[in-house]
Amino acid sequence: MTVMEIAALPAVVHIREVGPRDGLQNEPVILSTAQKVKLIDLLSATGLQAIEVGAFVRPQQVPQMADTEAVFAGITRRPGVVYSAIAPNVIGARRAIAAGADVVQVFLSASESHNRSNVNMSIEQSLAQVAEMAALVHGAGKPFDAVLSVAFGCPFEGDVPVERVLDLCQRLLDLGAEQLTLGDTTGMAHPLLVQEVVRAFRARFPRQPLRLHLHSARGAGLANLLAGLQLGVDLFDSSIGGIGGCPFAPGAPGNLCTEDVVHLLHEMGINTGLNLPALMATARELERMLGHEVPGQTIKAGICKHLRDREPAL
């Protein structure tokens, strides 16, 4: 395949901020609960409508997420913002509901080895939890979403057949999941693969919204985002400062960086509803919290001169 498809680019893109969860969980520096609360409150002030607050997993597995209940209790809820959490199983879903997550998202992997490495269950064991999780979450009156990790390739197994990805999406939908996210958990996608998977997803689930969670392990994250945009994808995950990756995937730096994504989208005339200077200030505050530079490039280079006048003052 040597031709990339193109549709009208979306006029509006909705970003879900995953820095407090997918970003921080891969950080060696453990932030205090107060720092996480401050980070999330800064993020909700930038115009973000969706923020992944944390994960309800075993603290021994991901120490950075041990205080997710306390983080939920500490944040100031801004009207209109959806504060979500991820959970791998029924226990996690119960904790997420009790903590007050607006949306609970299950995560499982499209490859057996990654799922086992990530949550110590087979894919079938994970799926066996999903029906009960969906019932619990829906019973609490909240949306139940799912993310399918390593949907563009597995660091252990290599290629992941698109048919398997779609079959797992079908299972998740049948079991009660609403919004689906396909994760390029370790940055193995490339533009043609993004388009192949998105096209196949659209063909199989024509009315189902699709969110992409891309990583930029080899610098191609924004090229992959562009490939998705060109097929009209308008839901993306990204991480403030570009922090984080998958703690159980070897050699996997590089969430998409929120402010780099927003800079690119605004340059292209695509509306995000986000305040870019406020995002950049938040990324700088995050650097102070972590005590080191973050990978994002826009905070180093600054807002491009021909975009600067169109952005709000901080």
Next chain:
Amino acid sequence: MTVMEIAALPAVVHIREVGPRDGLQNEPVILSTAQKVKLIDLLSATGLQAIEVGAFVRPQQVPQMADTEAVFAGITRRPGVVYSAIAPNVIGARRAIAAGADVVQVFLSASESHNRSNVNMSIEQSLAQVAEMAALVHGAGKPFDAVLSVAFGCPFEGDVPVERVLDLCQRLLDLGAEQLTLGDTTGMAHPLLVQEVVRAFRARFPRQPLRLHLHSARGAGLANLLAGLQLGVDLFDSSIGGIGGCPFAPGAPGNLCTEDVVHLLHEMGINTGLNLPALMATARELERMLGHEVPGQTIKAGICKHLRDREPAL
């Protein structure tokens, strides 16, 4: 404009390696002549057919380029490899010819303020040198090329009108330049702008090959490359390890990283003729020479598993 155009992607892309010039000139660490020679000889062993060896500028302005004559004298010429140099004026062109450059490339900027900052001349003063440079270089039986810097935006002036870019291209061609390169010197391009400029260039110069010299100041370098690929552009500059930028442009990190570009192209099934593991080994050797990490991401993440088996062993 909300639609991106698409043509068949090129089957083959030709990379010109600019690390020894555009990369190193922005490095605070000055390499020895022997190190530069070693770097270039490693690069020519990776399959690269075009390497920018250095610049014939005033040593006080760019100390890293002070020994370009000696570098040319030291390298082992690999048959089929074009070893080029850049020069801003007649004096530089004379030095380049004497040093044995295979191709001499003049550089000037599409904005007055950048040209003055970069070479301390007005654009007209630069152009006044070009005719004599072309005659000199052609008289020596060598090709004479030109790069137009800040063609996608100027850090001092902001937008650079496409018409001005095209008019300057016309002047350069009329004065004897053969291949033209449009430079996004400080990383101000975005995919729609890349396509706008490429389309306009093609409309005005339908038979003229076009090379893009992109930077990735805000993370969007490979997205911009993809936008060019989609219009069939098959000539790109990149820098081993992603080192370098423009020493006279504020906030301008980020040449495209050669091994990241090649990783992306190979993932997309586009042939470069380059040995990716050898490029990565060269980037690591460059890190040892410089004594610090380089920005390239592929050497950190490794070759993607589903590409690994298709690449040659080192």
